[in-house]
Protein backbone atom coordinates (compact mmCIF):
# COMPACT_ATOMS: atom_id res chain seq x y z
CA UNK A 1 0.00 0.00 0.00
CA UNK A 2 1.32 3.42 -0.95
CA UNK A 3 1.65 5.66 2.09
CA UNK A 4 -0.36 8.84 2.00
CA UNK A 5 2.58 11.34 1.82
CA UNK A 6 2.11 15.00 2.86
CA UNK A 7 3.84 16.99 0.05
CA UNK A 8 2.91 20.40 1.43
CA UNK A 9 6.16 20.78 3.48
CA UNK A 10 8.26 19.77 0.48
CA UNK A 11 6.50 22.34 -1.71
CA UNK A 12 7.03 25.00 1.00
CA UNK A 13 10.73 24.20 1.24
CA UNK A 14 11.01 24.25 -2.57
CA UNK A 15 9.36 27.70 -2.70
CA UNK A 16 11.82 29.09 -0.15
CA UNK A 17 15.10 27.53 -1.36
CA UNK A 18 14.69 27.69 -5.14
CA UNK A 19 14.75 31.52 -5.38
CA UNK A 20 17.68 31.53 -2.94
CA UNK A 21 19.62 29.08 -5.12
CA UNK A 22 18.61 30.76 -8.39
CA UNK A 23 19.30 34.40 -7.43
CA UNK A 24 21.27 34.79 -4.19
CA UNK A 25 24.01 32.25 -4.91
CA UNK A 26 25.17 33.85 -8.25
CA UNK A 27 24.96 37.31 -6.61
CA UNK A 28 27.23 36.22 -3.79
CA UNK A 29 29.70 34.70 -6.30
CA UNK A 30 29.73 37.97 -8.27
CA UNK A 31 30.28 40.01 -5.12
CA UNK A 32 33.13 37.73 -4.15
CA UNK A 33 34.70 38.20 -7.61
CA UNK A 34 34.38 42.00 -7.40
CA UNK A 35 36.01 42.00 -3.96
CA UNK A 36 38.86 39.80 -5.29
CA UNK A 37 39.34 42.05 -8.34
CA UNK A 38 39.40 45.13 -6.08
CA UNK A 39 42.10 43.65 -3.87
CA UNK A 40 44.20 42.74 -6.95
CA UNK A 41 43.85 46.33 -8.22
CA UNK A 42 44.80 47.68 -4.81
CA UNK A 43 47.90 45.47 -4.63
CA UNK A 44 48.92 46.54 -8.16
CA UNK A 45 48.50 50.25 -7.33
CA UNK A 46 50.62 49.81 -4.19
CA UNK A 47 53.32 48.12 -6.26
CA UNK A 48 53.36 51.05 -8.75
CA UNK A 49 53.58 53.61 -5.92
CA UNK A 50 56.43 51.65 -4.31
CA UNK A 51 58.28 51.47 -7.68
CA UNK A 52 57.86 55.24 -8.29
CA UNK A 53 58.97 56.15 -4.76
CA UNK A 54 62.02 53.92 -4.94
CA UNK A 55 63.21 55.89 -8.03
CA UNK A 56 63.28 59.22 -6.19
CA UNK A 57 61.48 62.54 -6.65
CA UNK A 58 62.13 62.94 -10.41
CA UNK A 59 60.95 59.51 -11.41
CA UNK A 60 57.54 60.55 -12.75
CA UNK A 61 59.12 63.32 -14.82
CA UNK A 62 61.75 60.88 -16.13
CA UNK A 63 59.07 58.46 -17.26
CA UNK A 64 57.22 61.25 -19.09
CA UNK A 65 60.31 62.44 -20.98
CA UNK A 66 61.36 58.95 -22.11
CA UNK A 67 59.40 59.24 -25.36
CA UNK A 68 61.31 62.36 -26.50
CA UNK A 69 64.87 61.06 -26.10
CA UNK A 70 66.54 61.00 -29.53
CA UNK A 71 68.53 57.93 -30.48
CA UNK A 72 71.06 58.85 -33.17
CA UNK A 73 71.52 56.50 -36.09
CA UNK A 74 74.93 54.87 -35.50
CA UNK A 75 77.68 55.51 -38.07
CA UNK A 76 79.08 52.61 -40.05
CA UNK A 77 82.51 51.27 -39.04
CA UNK A 78 84.20 52.47 -42.23
CA UNK A 79 83.24 56.09 -41.56
CA UNK A 80 85.92 58.32 -40.03
CA UNK A 81 84.85 61.55 -38.39
CA UNK A 82 86.67 64.38 -36.55
CA UNK A 83 85.32 67.74 -35.40
CA UNK A 84 87.99 70.48 -35.32
CA UNK A 85 87.76 74.03 -33.99
CA UNK A 86 89.07 77.55 -34.63
CA UNK A 87 88.73 79.55 -31.41
CA UNK A 88 89.19 82.97 -33.11
CA UNK A 89 86.08 82.74 -35.31
CA UNK A 90 84.37 79.86 -33.41
CA UNK A 91 84.38 77.87 -36.66
CA UNK A 92 84.07 74.09 -36.85
CA UNK A 93 85.99 72.19 -39.50
CA UNK A 94 85.05 68.57 -40.16
CA UNK A 95 87.26 65.75 -41.37
CA UNK A 96 85.26 62.92 -42.95
CA UNK A 97 86.98 59.79 -44.16
CA UNK A 98 86.32 56.42 -45.71
CA UNK A 99 88.33 53.61 -44.09
CA UNK A 100 87.91 51.28 -47.12
CA UNK A 101 89.56 53.61 -49.65
CA UNK A 102 91.51 55.86 -47.21
CA UNK A 103 90.04 58.91 -48.97
CA UNK A 104 88.92 61.88 -46.93
CA UNK A 105 87.54 65.41 -47.24
CA UNK A 106 87.60 68.53 -45.06
CA UNK A 107 84.52 70.72 -44.69
CA UNK A 108 84.99 74.44 -43.91
CA UNK A 109 88.72 74.50 -43.16
CA UNK A 110 90.22 77.72 -41.72
CA UNK A 111 93.45 79.04 -43.21
CA UNK A 112 95.25 79.38 -39.85
CA UNK A 113 94.68 75.65 -39.21
CA UNK A 114 95.33 74.30 -42.71
CA UNK A 115 98.63 72.74 -41.61
CA UNK A 116 97.07 71.20 -38.49
CA UNK A 117 94.25 69.69 -40.54
CA UNK A 118 96.55 68.39 -43.28
CA UNK A 119 98.80 66.82 -40.64
CA UNK A 120 95.77 65.07 -39.13
CA UNK A 121 94.85 63.52 -42.50
CA UNK A 122 98.44 62.20 -42.73
CA UNK A 123 98.40 60.93 -39.13
CA UNK A 124 95.26 58.94 -39.94
CA UNK A 125 96.86 57.59 -43.16
CA UNK A 126 94.19 59.29 -45.24
CA UNK A 127 94.43 61.01 -48.61
CA UNK A 128 92.71 64.39 -48.78
CA UNK A 129 90.68 64.54 -51.99
CA UNK A 130 88.45 67.61 -51.47
CA UNK A 131 88.47 70.77 -49.34
CA UNK A 132 84.80 71.74 -49.30
CA UNK A 133 83.05 74.97 -48.25
CA UNK A 134 79.44 75.26 -47.15
CA UNK A 135 79.45 78.88 -48.43
CA UNK A 136 81.61 81.95 -48.92
CA UNK A 137 82.43 82.78 -45.30
CA UNK A 138 82.66 86.39 -44.09
CA UNK A 139 84.33 85.85 -40.71
CA UNK A 140 87.48 83.88 -41.61
CA UNK A 141 89.60 82.99 -44.61
CA UNK A 142 88.97 79.48 -45.85
CA UNK A 143 91.85 77.00 -45.64
CA UNK A 144 90.83 75.54 -49.00
CA UNK A 145 93.51 77.29 -51.07
CA UNK A 146 96.31 76.46 -48.65
CA UNK A 147 95.22 72.81 -48.36
CA UNK A 148 95.16 72.59 -52.16
CA UNK A 149 98.82 73.67 -52.18
CA UNK A 150 99.77 71.32 -49.34
CA UNK A 151 97.97 68.20 -50.54
CA UNK A 152 96.93 68.62 -54.16
CA UNK A 153 93.25 68.24 -53.17
CA UNK A 154 90.45 69.93 -55.12
CA UNK A 155 88.56 72.96 -53.82
CA UNK A 156 84.76 72.74 -53.76
CA UNK A 157 82.01 75.36 -53.33
CA UNK A 158 78.54 75.95 -54.79
CA UNK A 159 78.13 77.58 -58.19
CA UNK A 160 75.62 80.03 -56.64
CA UNK A 161 78.28 81.33 -54.23
CA UNK A 162 79.97 83.20 -57.09
CA UNK A 163 83.38 82.03 -55.82
CA UNK A 164 86.03 80.29 -57.91
CA UNK A 165 86.88 76.63 -57.21
CA UNK A 166 87.97 73.42 -58.95
CA UNK A 167 84.52 71.89 -58.50
CA UNK A 168 81.32 73.95 -58.51
CA UNK A 169 78.46 71.99 -57.02
CA UNK A 170 74.67 72.36 -57.18
CA UNK A 171 71.53 71.03 -55.47
CA UNK A 172 71.28 67.20 -55.55
CA UNK A 173 74.91 66.69 -56.63
CA UNK A 174 76.96 64.21 -54.61
CA UNK A 175 80.42 64.68 -53.12
CA UNK A 176 81.92 61.20 -53.17
CA UNK A 177 85.00 59.91 -51.33
CA UNK A 178 85.53 56.15 -51.38
CA UNK A 179 82.34 54.43 -50.25
CA UNK A 180 80.92 57.57 -48.66
CA UNK A 181 78.83 60.25 -50.29
CA UNK A 182 77.28 63.56 -49.27
CA UNK A 183 74.18 64.88 -50.98
CA UNK A 184 74.21 68.62 -51.71
CA UNK A 185 71.16 70.43 -50.33
CA UNK A 186 70.84 74.03 -51.43
CA UNK A 187 70.01 76.03 -48.25
CA UNK A 188 70.25 79.75 -49.16
CA UNK A 189 69.23 82.62 -46.90
CA UNK A 190 72.41 83.43 -44.93
CA UNK A 191 74.07 83.80 -48.35
CA UNK A 192 72.75 82.86 -51.81
CA UNK A 193 75.24 80.06 -52.26
CA UNK A 194 74.82 78.33 -48.86
CA UNK A 195 74.69 74.53 -49.03
CA UNK A 196 74.21 71.78 -46.48
CA UNK A 197 75.72 68.34 -46.98
CA UNK A 198 73.81 65.20 -46.01
CA UNK A 199 74.92 61.60 -45.61
CA UNK A 200 71.83 59.39 -45.49
CA UNK A 201 74.03 56.36 -44.79
CA UNK A 202 75.52 57.92 -41.63
CA UNK A 203 72.43 59.94 -40.56
CA UNK A 204 74.47 63.12 -40.42
CA UNK A 205 74.27 66.58 -42.01
CA UNK A 206 76.57 69.62 -42.10
CA UNK A 207 74.45 72.74 -42.10
CA UNK A 208 77.05 75.50 -42.50
CA UNK A 209 75.55 78.81 -41.34
CA UNK A 210 71.98 77.95 -42.40
CA UNK A 211 71.19 76.28 -39.09
CA UNK A 212 73.26 76.81 -35.94
CA UNK A 213 72.58 75.05 -32.62
CA UNK A 214 69.49 76.85 -31.22
CA UNK A 215 70.15 79.61 -33.75
CA UNK A 216 70.83 80.32 -37.42
CA UNK A 217 73.05 82.40 -39.65
CA UNK A 218 72.47 86.13 -39.77
CA UNK A 219 70.73 87.56 -42.84
CA UNK A 220 71.84 91.21 -42.82
CA UNK A 221 74.60 91.08 -45.49
CA UNK A 222 75.94 88.96 -48.41
CA UNK A 223 72.51 88.65 -50.09
CA UNK A 224 71.00 87.50 -46.78
CA UNK A 225 67.23 86.98 -46.78
CA UNK A 226 65.29 85.85 -43.70
CA UNK A 227 62.28 84.44 -45.58
CA UNK A 228 64.56 82.41 -47.85
CA UNK A 229 66.49 81.10 -44.84
CA UNK A 230 63.26 80.13 -43.04
CA UNK A 231 62.09 78.16 -46.07
CA UNK A 232 65.51 76.50 -46.54
CA UNK A 233 65.61 75.24 -42.96
CA UNK A 234 61.98 74.10 -42.88
CA UNK A 235 61.96 72.49 -46.34
CA UNK A 236 65.47 71.01 -46.53
CA UNK A 237 66.73 70.40 -42.99
CA UNK A 238 63.63 69.88 -40.86
CA UNK A 239 62.38 67.31 -43.40
CA UNK A 240 65.40 65.03 -42.77
CA UNK A 241 64.80 62.14 -40.32
CA UNK A 242 64.36 63.43 -36.75
CA UNK A 243 67.40 61.54 -35.46
CA UNK A 244 69.77 63.05 -38.03
CA UNK A 245 72.84 64.53 -36.30
CA UNK A 246 73.39 68.15 -37.35
CA UNK A 247 76.83 69.78 -37.31
CA UNK A 248 76.96 73.56 -37.84
CA UNK A 249 79.83 75.76 -39.10
CA UNK A 250 79.92 77.75 -35.84
CA UNK A 251 78.97 77.67 -32.22
CA UNK A 252 79.50 80.55 -29.83
CA UNK A 253 78.49 78.72 -26.63
CA UNK A 254 80.58 75.54 -26.77
CA UNK A 255 77.85 73.24 -28.07
CA UNK A 256 79.01 70.77 -30.68
CA UNK A 257 76.14 68.82 -32.19
CA UNK A 258 72.36 68.83 -32.37
CA UNK A 259 69.61 66.87 -34.12
CA UNK A 260 66.67 67.62 -36.38
CA UNK A 261 64.31 66.66 -33.56
CA UNK A 262 66.03 68.98 -31.07
CA UNK A 263 65.99 72.00 -33.38
CA UNK A 264 62.40 71.40 -34.48
CA UNK A 265 61.38 71.52 -30.80
CA UNK A 266 63.84 73.98 -29.28
CA UNK A 267 65.28 76.42 -31.82
CA UNK A 268 64.15 79.81 -30.44
CA UNK A 269 64.06 81.37 -33.92
CA UNK A 270 62.96 78.62 -36.27
CA UNK A 271 60.10 77.23 -34.17
CA UNK A 272 58.32 80.57 -34.73
CA UNK A 273 56.10 81.57 -37.67
CA UNK A 274 57.85 83.08 -40.68
CA UNK A 275 56.59 86.59 -39.76
CA UNK A 276 57.94 86.28 -36.21
CA UNK A 277 61.22 84.88 -37.53
CA UNK A 278 61.68 87.83 -39.89
CA UNK A 279 61.13 90.25 -36.99
CA UNK A 280 63.67 88.41 -34.81
CA UNK A 281 66.24 88.48 -37.61
CA UNK A 282 65.61 92.20 -38.28
CA UNK A 283 66.42 92.95 -34.65
CA UNK A 284 69.56 90.87 -34.02
CA UNK A 285 71.79 93.98 -34.09
CA UNK A 286 75.01 91.97 -34.41
CA UNK A 287 78.36 93.68 -34.96
CA UNK A 288 79.98 93.01 -38.33
CA UNK A 289 82.45 90.09 -38.27
CA UNK A 290 85.91 91.39 -37.36
CA UNK A 291 87.65 89.81 -40.38
CA UNK A 292 85.00 90.54 -43.04
CA UNK A 293 87.11 92.98 -45.09
CA UNK A 294 89.92 90.55 -45.72
CA UNK A 295 87.80 87.36 -45.63
CA UNK A 296 85.41 88.13 -48.49
CA UNK A 297 87.99 88.96 -51.21
CA UNK A 298 90.10 85.96 -50.14
CA UNK A 299 87.16 83.59 -50.12
CA UNK A 300 86.02 84.72 -53.55
CA UNK A 301 89.01 82.75 -54.85
CA UNK A 302 88.55 79.97 -52.28
CA UNK A 303 91.47 81.14 -50.19
CA UNK A 304 94.08 81.05 -52.98
CA UNK A 305 95.25 84.39 -51.68
CA UNK A 306 98.15 85.52 -49.54
CA UNK A 307 99.08 81.91 -48.86
CA UNK A 308 102.13 81.69 -46.60
CA UNK A 309 105.25 80.61 -48.54
CA UNK A 310 106.38 77.07 -47.71
Ligand SMILES: N[C@@H](CCC(=O)N[C@@H](CSS)C(=O)NCC(=O)O)C(=O)O
Nearest residue numbers: 089138139215216217218286288289290
Ligand atom coordinates in the same frame (compact mmCIF):
# COMPACT_ATOMS: atom_id res chain seq x y z
N1 LIG B 1 81.72 88.00 -33.72
C1 LIG B 1 82.05 87.19 -34.85
C2 LIG B 1 80.92 87.14 -35.85
C3 LIG B 1 79.68 86.56 -35.29
C4 LIG B 1 78.68 86.40 -36.42
O1 LIG B 1 78.19 87.36 -36.94
N2 LIG B 1 78.46 85.15 -36.83
C5 LIG B 1 77.68 84.86 -38.01
C6 LIG B 1 78.26 83.70 -38.71
S1 LIG B 1 79.82 84.10 -39.34
S2 LIG B 1 79.39 85.36 -40.79
C7 LIG B 1 76.23 84.61 -37.71
O2 LIG B 1 75.49 84.36 -38.61
N3 LIG B 1 75.82 84.68 -36.45
C8 LIG B 1 74.45 84.47 -36.10
C9 LIG B 1 74.23 84.67 -34.63
O3 LIG B 1 73.08 84.63 -34.24
O4 LIG B 1 75.22 84.86 -33.90
C10 LIG B 1 83.26 87.72 -35.59
O5 LIG B 1 83.64 88.87 -35.37
O6 LIG B 1 83.77 86.96 -36.39
